Structures are given as structure tokens and as C-alpha cells.
Amino acid sequence: MGTKKLTDIVPCNIEKNKAETIMDVQRKFENSKEKISKGLKKECASTGTPIDKLRGGAEFMAKLSNIGGGSLETGGGGVREGFNIINENIATRTVLEMQQGKKKTIKKTNDK
Numbered sequence: 001m002g003t004k005k006l007t008d009i010v011p012c013n014i015e016k017n018k019a020e021t022i023m024d025v026q027r028k029f030e031n032s033k034e035k036i037s038k039g040l041k042k043e044c045a046s047t048g049t050p051i052d053k054l055r056g057g058a059e060f061m062a063k064l065s066n067i068g069g070g071s072l073e074t075g076g077g078g079v080r081e082g083f084n085i086i087n088e089n090i091a092t093r094t095v096l097e098m099q100q101g102k103k104k105t106i107k108k109t110n111d112k
Contacts, residue, residue, distance in 0.1 A: 025095050032086075036089060038067075040063060042066040045066070047062075067085050068081030
């Protein structure tokens with residue numbers, strides 16, 4: 001699995017086919033957002049312990065594991081995959097926000 005780099009999530013040559021690339025980024029953003037939401041809605045950790053009974057680091061790690069699809073023992077991606085999903089969400093959201101910023105800048109420039 002390994003940790004993903006930004007270049008794994010967002011292609012470097014963004015000018016090549018901009019519309020398709022932005023659509024891919026949007027799809028990855030929506031996918032990661034859904035995985036985060038699903039993981040945070042799970043009521044139990046992979047151990048079977050209710051999340052609301054956990055505190056501190058145990059609660060944090062259980063939620064990360066749930067975002068990653070559950071523990072490695074149960075066939076999920078575990079904490080590492082949970083971190084990767086959150087990283088992908090942040091990276092893709094940033095690219096989309098930057099793209100929106102460019103559109104606003106272009107519109108302001110054209111309005112003058």
C-alpha cells in the first residue's frame with residue numbers, strides 16, 4: 001500500500017487534458033469524501049468495541065482504521081489506508097479550490 005504522494009493522486013501534466021484531469025480529481029475527491037463519511041459512521045472498532053466507549057488515541061486510531069475499511073486483520077486497509085484516504089481528500093480538495101480560484105481570477109480579469 002505505502003503512503004501516496006501528491007503526484008500519485010494528481011497527474012503532473014495537468015495542462016494535457018485539463019477537463020478530463022479535473023473530472024478525475026473531482027471523482028477522487030468525492031470517493032475519498034464518501035469513504036471518510038462511511039468510516040466515521042461506523043459504530044464499532046474492528047475489535048467490536050463501540051467507538052463511543054473509546055477515548056483519546058484508541059478512538060482516533062479506530063476511526064482512522066474504519067475510514068481505511070477496517071483493520072488489516074478483518075481485510076481492510078487499516079490505519080495507513082485511513083491516512084491515505086484523508087491525504088487524498090485534502091490534496092484533491094486543494095487542487096479543486098485552486099482551479100476555482102483560477103476561474104475567479106480569469107473572470108475578474110475579463111470583467112475589467
